[in-house]
Amino acid sequence: MDTVYNDALTFVLRWEGGFVDDPHDHGGRTMKGVTQSVYDAWRASQRKPAADVKGISNDEIAAIYSNNYWKKSLCNVLQSHIDLVQFDTAVNMGPVRAMKMLQQAVGVGVDGDFGAETQKACDACNPEDTVALYCSIREALYRKFAQAPGQDRFLAGWMNRLNALRGEAGVPGFKKRGSGEADFGDTDHIERVPDISPDDSIEKW
Template identity: 55%
Template sequence: MARENLPDSMRFIMKWEGGFVDDPDDRGGRTNKGITQEVYNSWRSRIGQPPHDVKHIGDEEVQAIYDGNYWTPAGCDLLRRKLDLAQFDTAVNMGTDRAIRILQEAVGARIDGQFGPATKTACDACDLGMTLVHYTQVREGLYKRFAQAPGQSKFLRGWMNRLNDLRREIGLPGLESIPEGPDFGDMPYIARVPDLPEGAPLERWD
């Protein structure tokens, strides 16, 4: 439950967030090292810098964006080890708001997309093993639902491989034999799930 877990979590993330991709069916758009062009432009604007091609993003910029856009806003600093990685990986692939809602559902907190004191209390009190199982089940259900959207079925195998690797990494039983190397499935990368609009239901896809 501390910032020192971020480097190990980053290693897991970067295993799955490879190089530059620009697939018209990937709702994230132009993406490099898991950072979309839109996110990169927004971050550079906040620090007073002009837009820049995400294809040429620097490693220090990647680290700063993962920390400032995903790790901290998703509440990962406040979570126990293993749950922090699950939350971080979900925030990166599915958006911070959706990750918080999945977390709230998994711990039985009010689902509002805001990581407040009540969510923190529920996370502290939860049974970690049961929460991790429930958390990953919710995420699996969303992937299967999203794969039904036009052009998205080709990403399901990669999404599930990433999720099962996360399950192995956090020690859920029955997944010990899953290889540590990334298997992107039917595509050469893992597609990003669109961010959840404010107030939208968890399963919304657009």
């Protein structure tokens, strides 16, 4: 794994916490951000028997995040800082939603397909402006999703994570927090937002 990916993964894992099995969390049984269903699929793809996600290894975690989020969301072809924001968003809100949010941030058609037009816009954009707009789009979604039944208690954690991301990505007015303990707000973890299908709006819950 390269240094850029490892640094991004370090940030993400700080906010993914340890083992979680919260009935209010749509992600379900989760270890360091990897859900049981994702782990089951990964183990099957590696021709390994099913296992409890609570015992997942660090190497498996790094491989799953690289395959399912970093590469799937095309973080490896994005400019510095945009790659981190895209990665963290894909992990917390789903790769399809993250791709559509990226397209909205760079001002191209929002179809969830990273084609030549999206690549050109990403290459030509100003990273600082794009990251700031992307994070504003994400904040608006969090505030909307917090209005869903039972989800308001996750808003503080969502915002703490987002503001830490803003600091890490160099958004003006936000400080880089270093490797300190993550503040999950009113719960013991940051809730995963369910992903969408390519035909859905980014605002679908």
